[in-house]
Amino acid sequence: MPWERVKNTVLLTATSPQLERDALQYACRLLQEGSLVAIPTETVYGLGADALNPKAVERIFQVKGRPADNPLIVHVGSLEQVETLAAEIPGRAVRLARHFWPGPLTLVLPKLDRVPDITTAGLSSVAIRMPAHPLALKLIDVSGLSIAAPSANLSGRPSPTRAEHVLEDLAGRIEAVLDGGPCPVGVESTVLSLLAEPPVLLRPGGVTLEQLEAALEERIIDGTAPLDHGEISKPLSPGMKYRHYATEAPLYLVEGQGERQLKQMLGLCEGFQVQGRKVGLLVTDETVPFFPRLLVESLGSRNNPPAAAAQLFQALRRLDARGAEVIIAEGLEDRDLGRAVMNRLRKAAVEIIKS
Ligand code: TXA
Ligand code: MG
Secondary structure (H helix, E strand, C coil), X not given: CCCEEECCEEEECCCCHHHHHHHHHHHHHHHXXXXXXXECCCCCCEEEEECCCHHHHHHHXXXXXXXXXXXXXXXXXXXXXXCCCXXXXXXXXXXXXXXXXXXXXXXXXXXXXXXXXXXCCCCCEEEEECCCCHXXXXXXXXXXXXXXXXXXXXXXXXXXXXXXXXXXXXCCCCCEEECCCCCCCCCCCEEEECCCCCCXXXXXXXXXXXXXXXXXXXXXXXXXXXXXXXXXXXXXXXXXXXXXXCCCCCEEEEECCHHHHHHHHHHHHHHHHHCCCCEEEEECCCCHHHCCCCEEEECCCCCCHHHHHHHHHHHHHHHHHCCCCEEEEECCXXXXXXXXXXHHHHHHCCEEEEC
């Protein structure tokens, strides 16, 4: 076997056509026998298992330390494959799939009985998406499986956007990681429920609310809009109620804009420094010059939300790795992909400061 092992987890690199074929075949065999393989997608790495094998799916929950009431997303390679999982495929689903698949959109539909309860955490619905990463699509195709895959991190940690992040969290706990390079989108898929009319947004992600409304030519209910105190109104999607994406260092999110936001951040930073704590900053390029000689990770330009999304989880992991004892994060505008970034930061934060 040409591949390196990290604590017994095989790191399947696919850097040549021959290696790719071998890696896919190896990963495929593991999944078919009920083992776990972390797979690259365009959003984040997923911890994959055969979605119709309850034993394999059970191990996903064990390995991640995931609460049993938080259902998984099932990954498919075609609209026909959706018919093998969903009891009903409304016209809106077909329209959205044609528009956004393969891509970062997950649709919640009524499930067929053959989808095990453990996969959907006992719900009568199933969440389905077609990922855009070529290796994920090839693996689904070669294996003939529907692949259940939550983000491949330990429950509560920032999602992995590189194979090395998966190994940081899960080496020794899973059979293999298929290395597909860095994930280009960097935040998870948008989750949209089509169980009722109108559709309800359950998680903002790689496809924006604006794009969904334009494609459907109708309004969508935003089930994730934060109330004043930053809480979610009512957990429509089980995953919405847990603290997520948490760095080891406590993270303080400073929302707002312009000079007031900057002043808040500077004041907070000074306060932590007086306490002798090593401050890490998660800020945009425009803000970097105001924090010279400090531990800084940039999200790119304020005017480029997709770049911020692509950097987010990696920057959070780096701040921990570089020894930050407390993190101050600059809030972005709640528009376009900024909505997904802010949703993740609000969940990661121990405190949200409004300016
Ligand atoms: O981009 C993604 O979606 C990544 C990649 C690997 O595909 N996966 C991912 O999975 O983010 P996970 O498990 O970290 O998040 C799945 C989300 C959770 O918030 C969960 O509660 C929700 O989808 N979900 C799954 N099935 C559901 C259902 N039947 N009804 C409502 N929400 C559901
Ligand atoms: Mg996750």
